[in-house]
Amino acid sequence: VKPASKPKASKTDNKAGTDSLEYSELCDVFDKIEGISGRLEIQAIVTDLVRKQIDEGNADSLFERLRDLTYLLCNQVAPACDNVELGVGDAILIKAISDAYGTQKAIVKQKYEAEGDLGSVAQSSKKKQKTLGSFFTSNTVTKPLTCHEVLQTLKRIAQTSGKDSQKIKTDSIKKMLVKVTQGKESQAKFIIRALQGRLRIGLAESTVLKSLAHALALSVPPKAKDAMKAIKGESNEDYPSEVKEYLLKKSAKDKKGMLAAAEDIIKKAYSEVPSFDKLVEAALTVPLQELHKECTLTPGIPVVPMLAKPTKSVQEVLKRLNGQRFTLEYKYDGERAQVHILQDGKSKVFSRNLLDTSEKYPEATKYVEEAADDSVKSCVLDTEVVAYDQKKDKLVPFQVLSTRKKTEDSADTATVQVIVQAFDLMYLNGESLLSKTLQQRRDLMYKHFSPVTGKFCFAVSLDYEEDGDSSRIEEFLDQAIKGQCEGLMVKALDGDNGYEPSKRTFNWLKLKKDYLEGMGDTFDLVPIGAFYGKGKRTGFYGAYLLACYDPETEEFQSVCKIGTGFSDEDLKSLAESLNEHKIPQKTSQYNVSDQLECDVWFDAVQVWEAKAADLSKSSAHRGAIGKIEEGRGIGLRFPRFERLRDDKKPDQATTAAQVLEMYYNQDTVNGGDGEASDDE
Ligand code: ATP
Numbered sequence: 001v002k003p004a005s006k007p008k009a010s011k012t013d014n015k016a017g018t019d020s021l022e023y024s025e026l027c028d029v030f031d032k033i034e035g036i037s038g039r040l041e042i043q044a045i046v047t048d049l050v051r052k053q054i055d056e057g058n059a060d061s062l063f064e065r066l067r068d069l070t071y072l073l074c075n076q077v078a079p080a081c082d083n084v085e086l087g088v089g090d091a092i093l094i095k096a097i098s099d100a101y102g103t104q105k106a107i108v109k110q111k112y113e114a115e116g117d118l119g120s121v122a123q124s125s126k127k128k129q130k131t132l133g134s135f136f137t138s139n140t141v142t143k144p145l146t147c148h149e150v151l152q153t154l155k156r157i158a159q160t161s162g163k164d165s166q167k168i169k170t171d172s173i174k175k176m177l178v179k180v181t182q183g184k185e186s187q188a189k190f191i192i193r194a195l196q197g198r199l200r201i202g203l204a205e206s207t208v209l210k211s212l213a214h215a216l217a218l219s220v221p222p223k224a225k226d227a228m229k230a231i232k233g234e235s236n237e238d239y240p241s242e243v244k245e246y247l248l249k250k251s252a253k254d255k256k257g258m259l260a261a262a263e264d265i266i267k268k269a270y271s272e273v274p275s276f277d278k279l280v281e282a283a284l285t286v287p288l289q290e291l292h293k294e295c296t297l298t299p300g301i302p303v304v305p306m307l308a309k310p311t312k313s314v315q316e317v318l319k320r321l322n323g324q325r326f327t328l329e330y331k332y333d334g335e336r337a338q339v340h341i342l343q344d345g346k347s348k349v350f351s352r353n354l355l356d357t358s359e360k361y362p363e364a365t366k367y368v369e370e371a372a373d374d375s376v377k378s379c380v381l382d383t384e385v386v387a388y389d390q391k392k393d394k395l396v397p398f399q400v401l402s403t404r405k406k407t408e409d410s411a412d413t414a415t416v417q418v419i420v421q422a423f424d425l426m427y428l429n430g431e432s433l434l435s436k437t438l439q440q441r442r443d444l445m446y447k448h449f450s451p452v453t454g455k456f457c458f459a460v461s462l463d464y465e466e467d468g469d470s471s472r473i474e475e476f477l478d479q480a481i482k483g484q485c486e487g488l489m490v491k492a493l494d495g496d497n498g499y500e501p502s503k504r505t506f507n508w509l510k511l512k513k514d515y516l517e518g519m520g521d522t523f524d525l526v527p528i529g530a531f532y533g534k535g536k537r538t539g540f541y542g543a544y545l546l547a548c549y550d551p552e553t554e555e556f557q558s559v560c561k562i563g564t565g566f567s568d569e570d571l572k573s574l575a576e577s578l579n580e581h582k583i584p585q586k587t588s589q590y591n592v593s594d595q596l597e598c599d600v601w602f603d604a605v606q607v608w609e610a611k612a613a614d615l616s617k618s619s620a621h622r623g624a625i626g627k628i629e630e631g632r633g634i635g636l637r638f639p640r641f642e643r644l645r646d647d648k649k650p651d652q653a654t655t656a657a658q659v660l661e662m663y664y665n666q667d668t669v670n671g672g673d674g675e676a677s678d679d680e
Helices: 013-019 023-034 039-055 059-073 090-101 105-115 118-132 147-159 165-178 186-196 205-218 222-231 241-251 255-272 276-285 288-294 314-321 362-371 438-448 471-482 513-517 568-579 656-664
Strands: 307-310 326-331 335-341 347-350 379-389 418-428 456-458 461-464 487-492 504-512 523-532 541-550 555-562 600-602 608-611 614-618 633-637 640-644
Touching: 023 039, 023 059, 023 147, 023 186, 039 059, 039 205, 059 147, 059 205, 059 222, 059 276, 090 105, 090 118, 090 165, 090 186, 105 118, 118 186, 147 165, 147 186, 165 186, 205 255, 205 276, 205 288, 222 276, 222 288, 241 255, 241 288, 255 276, 255 288, 276 288, 314 471, 314 487, 314 504, 326 471, 326 504, 335 362, 335 418, 347 362, 362 379, 362 418, 362 456, 418 438, 461 471, 471 487, 523 555, 523 568, 541 568, 541 656, 555 608, 555 656, 614 656, 633 656
Parallel strands: 307 504, 418 456, 555 633
Antiparallel strands: 326 461, 326 487, 335 347, 335 379, 379 418, 487 504, 523 541, 523 600, 523 608, 541 555, 608 640, 614 633
């Protein structure tokens, strides 16, 4: 067993500690948000809080204050690529509450089972301590908790591992709980919920980003104000479209338009550099219109990957691309790997959800280095790592790749051999290529990289000039499927928008073999509850309740009950892993009708891929509730389990908006001509 590692405090720890926002002030805001369901109202509250930081207080500590605040609002402790995630087990939390407030563990547990929210139990235990006049209270001597202290402690807890880690974690949690002040007991509730990994107040990262954008547009930070004076009078011609829009609306005094454009600026910056440390630092240094220059793709920090829209037929592909030149590429069935080679010789691999997977695929960077010519000093490639049989020179199904260990030493000792299939080049020798067309990016990729047998290949592709003959697409799709691929990716070659991080637009389409079976795509859903099995399934769960995710409301909306597609092994392993995340009751973030009372509820921790025959309006399910008919949602019909998606987090599950879009795209709904929005 590794000895417990207690991470060191960061350099900025002391500086910000002194004038950091009191944690109770933030909890007052959380409490207010918890009682509100309107997204715009929530956004306005968060905007005010951020503006207060900018307008008041010491300018020297503004960066630390704002950074700490953004992380706590999103319930994160570090950028995703640092692989530091919150999620402390109930047993540790129960012990810490019991130790801090002198309530017996059994009673804390009992109350948790009855109330379903350990956060509220902590809050009421703290209150009770007051009424009993307990000697455990140390409020008179301790300083109030600050946001800085809470964030640093949460981070240390998330990073602590190995022997003795349970004790270290319990002690750190207890220390925070003890500092909770009388009359401000909701601090205890939010500390516990934060540690569980979910604040349950309906505050999504997208709302925090919008609020940050509004705040920065309305309250320009001091340094950025100075920088703005310096650039006054310069030409705006080279500005990206969202910046031009922002400046236009600003000079026209169109506040609403200006705020909407500010949102686009922040969203774009964050999708290119998804780190609040970097974003806040840049936003405090330059005005919004200059942010794109500071927040550009940087090797070592992953870009949020570009995504594809599903399509259901070759005809739909042709219609969507409407006369544009496009390329068809094999859609490989492996794991997305963004490979970064840094100038200093270091290298990194990042997953679809921005986690650092360098230890899982140590050979990926080596293969890219072998494939690169001598002129390549730094680069970022978008690739798919696929399981590969060296002897037979054949791709191997994803199921095999999913057995690969999280840490491997080298290709020689790895449990599963892989090959890198490259399909895009986003950065080369100090220059971001994101604004270039796919044709230009791909030309550079072909010029500077070469296939290496059994290690590195380019995605097999076929460029298509519209000539009305769709049979070539059908044949290519057949060929891809025979070659162990999921189908095709179809990409516009000359699209003006370049590589669009995080966006799902019609410039990238996916045509999966599933379209032959009805729906154009599978769904990635979150198991939130289960029903006990009967007969052969006694001892396991007979069916699960799956939900899509609505990022606007941070809600998991039930879309189907699923009981087929599971192997015996799946039934066993899924039940085992989910049983560790049982919760006594459904949470307020679960939108489930009373008709669907599960025997067991789970925290939202996994994502499962499922197929369905079609989507239909439903009184029982709540997908995109109210969007097609008052009080009714959308449900999946004849769902079938496909696989566990451990490369996705619950908040990256299929969204309510996607469910709605797929519902309208069904032939049965409107002849297959449903117009869908270009962006999510
Ligand atoms: P999404 O990412 O769209 O939410 P998903 O993660 O289920 O859904 P898919 O719908 O299967 O992914 O399609 C996109 C994924 O396909 C990419 O994230 C990438 O991992 C994989 N892929 C395989 N081949 C290619 C290719 N040639 N171009 C782009 N992506 C590819």
